[in-house]
Amino acid sequence: MLQVKQVSVAFNQHKIIQNISFSLPYGHKLAILGPNGSGKTTLLRAIDHLIDYQGSIKLGGKEVREMKRAEIAGQIGLLKQMSTSYFPYTVKELVMQGRYRRLKGQFFGTVDRTDKEFVEKCLVATGFQDMQDRRIDSLSGGQLQRAFLAKTLAQDPKIILLDEPTNHLDIYYQLELLDYLNDWMADGEHAVIGVFHDINLALSFSKEMLFLKAGQIVNQGQFNQIVSGQFLEHVFNTDVLGYLRRNEKLWQTIK
């Protein structure tokens, strides 16, 4: 279980997030929403201890800031918005990087059968079985994001953090990515936290939601219990519901 208690992050004395508290048991998903600059990405980076935080973030009862990087990597995987690389790795080499935590313990980082089989499994799960020797700089945006997902899966974490991973992806790949993660979570031993801009996509991902505004939690809970037109307008400073319903009639006119 992930437990976040009274977490704050500040840069140059300017507080980016303040007093964030929530918990997430394994087998659950959480969608984090909020306007630009509300601190969504900062919260994810604090959970992965990529930045220092005040308060407490515990994973399986252990404080994250007291864990070594390799230990955190065994618990948390982070999938960001499109990552690119100048260096021409193949898909398989990229995915193998997810195994770093295990490989660094082996003589000269040698890959053994366990790593090979695990990576193979991740490549198959993400549909790369026939393209594993493709260079990543020849992949489309959707394929590249999928390759990075495979790398995150190869890390074998307990929790995956998604930082708007579906930006730049078309609808097909957006839904495909979420489907992969649903399959991954099916065993009830993993959890996913996703940061989203698109409220519809967030809803396809999880009904459990947490809304941030100006670095603080506005509300959290089940979508139908906490969300109203007025609430969304308060969070996003615009008539979100009106926007979502604007084309409702038009949609009804088509087959």
Next chain:
Amino acid sequence: MNLKRSTKRHTVRIVLLLAISVITILVAASIGSAGIGLRDEVQILVDTLLGRPLSGQLNLISANILLNVRLPRVLTAFLVGMGLAISGTVMQSILKNPLASSYTLGVSSGASLGAAAVMMTGISIPLLKSLTMSFVGFLTGLLTVFLVIMFTYKLQQNLENQTIILVGMVVSLFMSAILTVFISLAQDHLEQIVFWQMGSFSGKGWDKVWLLLPVVVFVIFLLMGFHRELDVMTLGEEEAMTVGVDVKQVKLATISLATLLTALSVSIAGVIGFVDLIAPHVVRKFFGASHQWVLPASALFGGVLCVWADLVARVVLDARELPVGAVMALIGAPFFCYVYFSKQK
């Protein structure tokens, strides 16, 4: 195509590069004002290695030129090339910048300043004597990068790449400015300093080979141990931290090792640019990005490139030698363009 097949293909290419390296060393050592045939050269080497007297028709003067002049010079060039190329590869990957090198962090300007100070003051450390300049150059080169890292650390404890590069450039320019002031004040040494900066393998004997060989081989071995970290860090520091890399520790260790190689190379042969920039790029075109292959291949390719540059530098004009740094760029630039752009099409 599977991983096994690409491993096999890359192994064949490394063996091929090794063979090219040996042939390059033998050919380069046989060419010069006194031509020594390849067959004679091999015979001399075999006789010497087996500790037996030279076979019948072999000329003692040729053997002397080969063993005491050409071979140590060629081997020095090869080892310096190896060191510079692998250092460039590591810097490019660790700083995630395809233009980075140890020179970016001020090794060459620091070493040049130290060497110039020795030339101008004429000081000599009793135990080192003629090696004083190399030793001081080596130390000031290392010290400059140490300063860059310490200053960056003061500014940003997480040692961000852009800050390292920026501080490196500033310190490097600062050192160069001091050197320029020195030169303008002591013009008697102008020629000596300028020639030192151009780089040369002229007159390098076995002492340099025995100094370089263990360090270069050992540091390359240590850097090979970081090949996984280097792979991960080319994708960015946060990506690397996410999969479990202790980024700061790895960065400090690899930058220090790469700097050690560059400082040693510069202190022995002067400033030879370009090989550290182009070797990794050319090698990546044939071996992909995985450092398991790129590191050893860059080292071998850098060695070969340096030997050829030195060969051209010493044989193209009858009367005098060309500066090897300039020759390197003259050969390297078109070769780099050819490989880089023709493979990109």
